[in-house]
Amino acid sequence: MTATDTRTRLVLTAMQLFRDKGYNSTSVADVLHSAGLNSGSLYHFFPGKQDLLLAVLDAYHGGIGPLLLEPAWQGVSDPIERVFALLAAYRRALATSECGYACPIGSLALELHEPDRAVRERLAANFTAWIQAVQDCLEDAGARLPRDINRRELAAFVLTTMEGAVMQARTYRELASFDAAVRQLRDYFQRLQRAAAPRRGRVRKSSSRRKRS
């Protein structure tokens, strides 16, 4: 058990607890107990609880690619379908938690009411990386979306939808709330694609019309 192992264990444990119980409702003792460690270890690596939070936020940021996007995009190459595959990953998280899941970043963003600059910057960085990934998809979609649609704003709107949808599904404890929101977003995308398609052929590229809504 090297030093990095202990540090990593603390971060991973805190990640889980902050996600499941929230930051304020997770005590340092909770983290130590779950990690099977003692007070001295934590304060050896971190000056205080908030610094543990910073490490957790950095871990989320680093994990967006390998732990979120890559699994979600397994076998999905169509850029627009990737956007909805990402949303489907959140749906799975809701489904396997009886709708107890909440986006950990979004939850922290609302739970921490006067966060330090360092915390806020990391929350924002997580959102930005998520939005950028979706924006890349939208740019890959090229002419399938109207030229005058701002890709970044639309990508941010996908995040907006995900966060709002997760919030409602969690509150109602019903997957249907999430599905309804995604259905609306899908409808919006379909209208955008229809508007971008050449006037004559209705919806071009039948390969872009697939399963899912």
Added chain:
Amino acid sequence: MTATDTRTRLVLTAMQLFRDKGYNSTSVADVLHSAGLNSGSLYHFFPGKQDLLLAVLDAYHGGIGPLLLEPAWQGVSDPIERVFALLAAYRRALATSECGYACPIGSLALELHEPDRAVRERLAANFTAWIQAVQDCLEDAGARLPRDINRRELAAFVLTTMEGAVMQARTYRELASFDAAVRQLRDYFQRLQRAAAPRRGRVRKSSSRRKRS
């Protein structure tokens, strides 16, 4: 100072503090200090802190009409514009708080990770009343929206947008994030209205085309 005054003062004070600092970060002592009361008064009216929260949630529920919708809809009669006037009210709340504002219901929904049934029901009731108000607008819009669009789902999607947009504006501390989301929703609505309009005359009812984006 009658009994109800004290109780009301407690609820109003708690409303403000829970909104500004969150539930867990607001101590009973905070509430008592801000209300200028002592411990005995609070526990005379409420068995505990959580019961105060229930009263706060009931107050929000009761206030949706007079404190949220009516001010937001002052001088706005067009049902679709009312939807966006409601969003504009949230924009004002963000603007006057340097983007520190967060929807109190949404924040509680994410902050409280294992809420009692009573709490969850009241959170859901608040969302439901909000959605219903928007749904009423959408139904008033009648044929201006496509027939096959589910009014309730679209209304819930407006809530989704508001919550996600407030969350991002708060995280980035930038009104622009909120505006971008509303712009996307507006675009979606315009496409819906265009799809609902008779083929010949482009957008019918020039009275429905007004200021605002």
Added chain:
DNA sequence: GTCTATACCCTGATAGAC
């Protein structure tokens, strides 16, 4: 109904042996 005083627990964090 409202006050003061206080019980009792859990919090984040520290000290110092090993």
Added chain:
DNA sequence: GTCTATCAGGGTATAGAC
């Protein structure tokens, strides 16, 4: 680097006088 023991403060809630 990790342990045990502990501190000082704040948390919710209660007791009982007025």
